[in-house]
Amino acid sequence: MYRVQTFWFLLVWLGLVIARRLNDVSEGDKCKLANGTGDGICTDARDCPYLRTVPQTDWITCGFNKSEPIVCCGPGDVTIKSTKTKSRVSLISERMCESFSMSGLSHHVFGGSIAAVNEFPHVAALGYLEDGTIKFRCGSSLISERYLLTAAHCVKEQKPQLARFGVVHLFEVNPQEPPVDIGFKNSIIHPNYTSRPLRNDIALLELDRSITEPFIHPACLYTNLTDPEPHVILSIEGWGSTDPNDFDSSPILLKANVTTLDREGCNSTLVQDKSRRSLGPLQNEQLCALGRNLRNETVGDTCVGDSGGPLELILGHRRYLVGVTSSGRLCGSTWPGVYTRISRYIDWVESIVWKS
Structure with a gap:
């Protein structure tokens, strides 16, 4: 048997x-x-x-x-890895991306949901010294063990004092898991930045020490010169205002889904802005994005306090920074958010962050 x-x-x-x-x-x-x-x-x-x-x-x-x-x-024309802005085997930023560990004044995440702890290990809030206290007014993204990527207008008028990492709740400090606050050694604004009209709105912040914390990881740079298609879901995150009539920062890191808008459709909206801070027409180094549901209602947008934060594409466990939150007009309206296209600045970023 x-x-x-x-x-x-x-x-x-x-x-x-x-x-x-x-x-x-x-x-x-x-x-x-x-x-x-x-x-x-x-x-x-x-x-x-x-x-x-x-x-x-x-x-x-x-x-x-x-x-x-x-x-x-399915069939496709180019890959993230093989898209080049230089004639060489691979970009430095792409090679560095392979080594990264992954874990799962313009704007804010309007209509967003609360982010989970360690869901965005590359995102940092920028703190500014005002009247003896730290005020958080912009976001940023870690792209190497020493550098943050943010918007130039977050650095031009006033330099931030510190970057706060590793928290969802910005002000409620847990003694067992305190935030990681790191100061800055240097700030580098793109040499062709202008505020009116808003152009080349991108900057780098050099931390005064390297990241050693195992729960803080850099994000990869999106090097493809072709933007993600309008139906591909992207993510935005930030601690900005949750109320278009109240510019106070959100105490909690929020996230929302958005998609890109085609350039012609975005321009047709932007040119309607007759204010003195007109953003249109869209420049080659800019892209538009906005959250939508099936009824064409706004479901996610950036707002005051989200500037400098990421617009990102998530592939597997890696996050690719497609844009830097730059500007807009009305939080949570049908007006699109405008983002700096990171793929247009790869050479400039690499020349500073990974200079040989």
Whole structure:
């Protein structure tokens, strides 16, 4: 009896192994795209331009390579890795991105939801000394162990005193998990920055020490010169105002989903602004984004206090900074938010952050 049971157990086990092998797909294998739209190839999510042309609900996962998802990738023209602004094997920022660990005055996240602890380990609030106290008025993103990326207008008129990392609640300090406050050694505003009209609104802040905390990680730079498609979901985060009539900072880090707007549609809106701080027409180094639901109602926007914060694309466990929150007009309205296109400044960023 024991031998019979053992024999049948081995047959069942062998059948399961064979079935698993038959169903296994890995990188390079053929796969079926969602909704019967055709065939694809199982590809590392970071290398699949197809993900920028379809809604996230239509992504098909083949498996995982360590913590990075392998997805069923349809036809595409370029990849994040292979897009160059220089004729060389790869960009420094792209090579550095591969080494990053990942964990899961213009503006704010209007209509956003509360971020989870450590959900955005690259985001830092910028604190300014006013009347003997620290006021937080802008956001920023860590892009290396020593540098933050932010908006130039967050640095031009008044230099921030510190960057606050590692918190969702900005003011309620937990003694067991205190915020990480780091000062600055230097600030570098883009040499062609102008406030009127608002152009080249991007700056770098050098921390006065390197990041050593294991829960703080840099984000990657989006180097593709083509913006994510209008139906690809992007994320914005910040501690800015949650009320268009109240400019006080939100005490809690908020997040919201947005999508890009096509340049023609964005320009048709921007040129209607007849105020003295007109933003239009959209420049090559700028892009538009706004949150929407199926009824075309605003569901997420930036507002006062979010400037300098990220507009990002999430692929697997990596976050790619597509834009820097720059400007807008009305919080949570049909007016689009304007962001500085990071892909247009890769050479400038690299020449400072990873100078040889």
